[in-house]
Amino acid sequence: MKRKTIDIITLGCSKNLVDSEHLIRQLKGVGYDVTHDSTNPKGEIAVINTCGFIGDAKEESINMILEFAQAKEEGRLKKLFVMGCLSERYLNELSTEIPQVNKFYGKFNWKELLKDLGKAYNPESEIERTLTTPKHYAYLKISEGCDRACSYCAIPIITGKHISKPINDVLDEVRYLVSQGVKEFQIIAQELTYYGVDIYKKQMLAELIEKIANTPGVEWIRLHYAYPAHFPEDLLPVMRKYPNVCKYLDIALQHINDNVLLNMRRNVTKKETYELIHKIRKEVPGIHLRTTLMVGYPGEDEIAFEELKTFVKDIRFDRMGAFAYSEEEGTYAATKFDDDIPYEVKQERLNEIMNIQQVISSELSAKKIGENIKVVIDRVEGKYYIGRSEFDSPEVDPEVLILKQNGKLIIGDFYNATIVDADDFDLYAIIKS
Structure with missing residues (x-):
């Protein structure tokens, strides 16, 4: 193992990746060599940034911690630290069960790691990051947390209430990243469309995106993780007007059956969903929509699933992912509904819905030939x-x-x-x- 070298291992979503990039910059600023490669660790210290969203992600995080804990026991690692969502949610349990870890941090107090290494966090480098992506693009996180109350989701339990980053702070980070060679920005948040409500008392996503679009050096802006209920329709003219705002929107819809949507506490109906999609496509010609759907939610009978299949065939999403429901402790769904659909049925539905989408995706791609x-x-x-x-x-x-x-x-x-x-x-x- 190399002295003064720290391995950062990031699991989960791009929001975690942004945190890791800020941490890497701080560690390099105080003299450490830092790598970001879980497959070839070489340092005397490791930091694992965990995910705690769903069962598979939690299992991956725990397995990674155990792998590095074993390395520490065998003398191949001097210190092991853990941060992120899993650590935030299960801090006490993990500390007891995996004592090989020197310290667990939550989602938001990772800056203490610098102090525990005998160093100091540098606030003057607050917006600076060491990119782990190719240098021409970066993820730009504009908020933390979520105020939505979707019944199946543990994110609000882990991250708390929605907290928007002030517009000027976002723009400072954009200008810094442009100065580092970034041309393309993936705008991310747990829920983009709520941006600004907490600090400006109204939705401000459209204004923010317009300001980013007017920043010299920004070639592409792409929007991720919008919410359909109370969608800020003033965003659509901005997307249509600015050529550097990609005609792309990632909007997680989850389902289309009214009863399932009600039980999911999505605050939107089938009719409103169809109307919103048609409006988006009308207002922003050529836009490509990405969505995520869930199958196997408690109470999703065959009629509801057939309705979901029809929805996918009707809308013909340009990009689509899907996953099977898994019960998350502490959520509304876990306390109110029995997870009554067998695993095998969930997997069959997942395969079926993705097979439908594969045909659609192939047809849409073929239409692009010659463009x-x-x-x-x-x-x-x-x-x-x-x-x-x-x-x-x-x-x-x-x-x-x-x-x-x-x-x-x-x-x-x-x-x-x-x-x-x-x-x-x-x-x-x-x-x-």
Whole structure:
């Protein structure tokens, strides 16, 4: 193990990744070498940033902690620290059950880690980050917590009430990241559309995005994790007006059956959902919608599931993910409803809904053949440059593959491309001369 080297391991969502990037910058500022690679740890100290959202994520986090705890027992690691959502939620239990960990921190007090290492947190570097993404794009977290009361979700239990980051602070971070070479911003929050209500007493997402769009050097802005109830419709003219606001919206809808939506406490109806989608598509022509759906929620009978399938076929989402309901302790659903749908049935429904979407995605991709699009190049892989269009978010969406024989391209630069082929997952393009 290398002295003065710290390994940061980030699990879970991109919001955790942002926290890790701020921590890495602080640690480097006080003289540590820092790596961000769980598969090849080499330092004398490890920090695991955990996820506690659903069962699979919690299991992954616990397994990672145990793996590093064993390394510490075997003398391959000097100190082990744990932070993040799982630690926030189960701080006392984890401290008792895994004593090999030197200290557990919650979601928000990770700055104490610097003090416990005998160093001091530097407030002058508050907005600075060491990016773990390719240097041309970054995730930009504009709030913490959530005020929604979805019955199945443990996030408010873990992170607390919604807290917006002031507009000027967000813009300072944008300008800093632009100065570091960032051109593309993935705007993230647990729930984007509530932004501003706590500090400005009204929804301010549209105004914030407009200000970011007017910041020199910002090439693309992409919006993640919107909520359908009380959607801020003043955002739509901003998306339509500014070419650097990607025609892309990630809006988690979860279900369409009215009874399921009611029990989920989503505060939206089937009729309102259809109306919102049609309005978004009318106001922002060409927009690509990504959504997440849940199958197997308590009380989801065959009629409700058939309604969900019809919804997917009707709307033809450009991007869609789905997951099976899993009961989370402490949530409203866990206390009010029996988890009455067998695991096998949940998995069958999940496979069925995703098979429907795969056909839709393939058809939509095939329609793009012959289109001219703007792409950014993320990396080189084998014989291809790997890029994305404005309709593709990193890690989760299709990519655009360009043969290297088409000429030399620069990572992080934008190019005009023509789509020449498509498969179930990706597009293939050539660069326009």
